[in-house]
Amino acid sequence: MLRQLRLDRGLSLEDVRQEMDWSLSKVTRIENGSVSISVNDLRALLDFYQVRDAGQVRDLLGLARLARRRHWAAEYREYVSASYMDFLGYEDDSWRISQYHPFLIPGLLQTKRYAQLVVTIGPRYRGDEAAADARVQLRLARQARVFAQPQREVRIVLDERALKSVENTQLMLEQVEHILFRLPDHLHVVVLGRDTAANSALVGPFSLHEFEWDVDPDVVYLDALPDDVALVEDEAAVAGYKASFEDLYRQAAKGDDAQRLLEEIRGSLRVQASA
Numbered sequence: 633m634l635r636q637l638r639l640d641r642g643l644s645l646e647d648v649r650q651e652m653d654w655s656l657s658k659v660t661r662i663e664n665g666s667v668s669i670s671v672n673d674l675r676a677l678l679d680f681y682q683v684r685d686a687g688q689v690r691d692l693l694g695l696a697r698l699a700r701r702r703h704w705a706a707e708y709r710e711y712v713s714a715s716y717m718d719f720l721g722y723e724d725d726s727w728r729i730s731q732y733h734p735f736l737i738p739g740l741l742q743t744k745r746y747a748q749l750v751v752t753i754g755p756r757y758r759g760d761e762a763a764a765d766a767r768v769q770l771r772l773a774r775q776a777r778v779f780a781q782p783q784r785e786v787r788i789v790l791d792e793r794a795l796k797s798v799e800n801t802q803l804m805l806e807q808v809e810h811i812l813f814r815l816p817d818h819l820h821v822v823v824l825g826r827d828t829a830a831n832s833a834l835v836g837p838f839s840l841h842e843f844e845w846d847v848d849p850d851v852v853y854l855d856a857l858p859d860d861v862a863l864v865e866d867e868a869a870v871a872g873y874k875a876s877f878e879d880l881y882r883q884a885a886k887g888d889d890a891q892r893l894l895e896e897i898r899g900s901l902r903v904q905a906s907a
Contacts (some may be wrong), residue, residue: 635663635725637681639845647851651680656865657718664721671696704777708770708868719772719839719853719861726841729778730877732789733837735797739771739802740778741788741821743810745803747771782818789880792826795897801893805901812894820882823893835876838864850874 638648648659652673661667669677674696678689679811705720723729731738737746747768751757757764778786790811798804811821837855852864852873864870885893 634669634677637678637683639704639773639848643681644819644848646894648677648680652677660718660721660794661714664718664724669696678854705773708773709722711766712770713860714722715861715863718863722841722851722853723774723778723839725843725848725882726784727844728785728842729789730787730789730840730842730874730881731838732791732877732880733757733794734791734835736837737790737794737807737811738788738837738839740775740786740819741807741813741815742771742775743803743807744768744815746798746807749798749800749803774780779816779819782816784818786819787875787877787881788819788821789884791824792893792897795894800902801904805898805905808894808898808901812891812898818822821882821890822885822886823890824880825893828847835880838873838877840870840877 638645645656648654649656652659663668665853671693674693674767675689678692683689683692703772705717709717729740731740736750739747742750748764751767751771753762757767778784795804795808798807815821839861840850840852841853842850849865849867850870852870853861854864856862864873
């Protein structure tokens with residue numbers, strides 16, 4: 633509701649940040665429901681948005697006095713950082729998501745077993761079974777939300793090296809078959825072969841989020857250790873990541889070529905698994 637009111641006024645997130653003297657992150661988190669807004673702050677915000685209808689103001693203030701709406705990932709909040717909660721909000725709002733990781737299977741493509749392995753590698757969850765399990769369940773819930781929204785375009789550049797980065801052959805076989813046979817049609821997965829990936833690691837892992845409304849600037853999230861993300865909002869930097877992704881996407885195998893490459897890797901893994 634608040635996001636729509638802002639868009640109706642033709643205001644950007646930066647406009648609100650400056651007027652309310654908030655961080656950009658706070659504006660985003662209020663709009664996506666990951667934090668609540670006080671009644672006084674809401675009054676000031678509605679005044680800035682020139683909302684004059686007394687009934688509408690009363691209803692919105694009433695909602696603010698109630699417990700804020702439950703964010704879909706609220707039960708996992710204690711296990712992730714505030715920046716990761718922001719990331720989930722941006723992901724929910726984007727009309728197109730473009731991702732690349734040079735060494736790992738991106739989270740949206742991971743099987744449960746692969747996610748368990750990756751999560752427990754990080755020091756934050758090592759030895760804490762409950763926290764690790766919660767993080768894996770969050771990843772699977774995140775996949776389900778993205779998969780259930782076919783109107784959103786998702787493009788993922790899958791690096792061939794990521795398909796050979798885990799020594800557990802059976803686990804990787806399951807992962808490759810998951811990518812081949814169990815993903816929704818609106819996920820466009822292309823494969824960057826090892827012969828074209830020589831310099832791609834220089835880019836590093838990132839996720840580009842593009843929005844339908846011009847007043848919402850596109851953003852990039854970078855993987856940040858340990859097990860966190862970092863937001864990039866600078867317009868020139870975001871443009872650079874866009875160009876990098878398009879270059880990687882252009883070089884990658886697509887359609888039947890990608891299918892053939894994945895089938896070859898699957899065949900090799902099946903031979904190894906049966907040895």
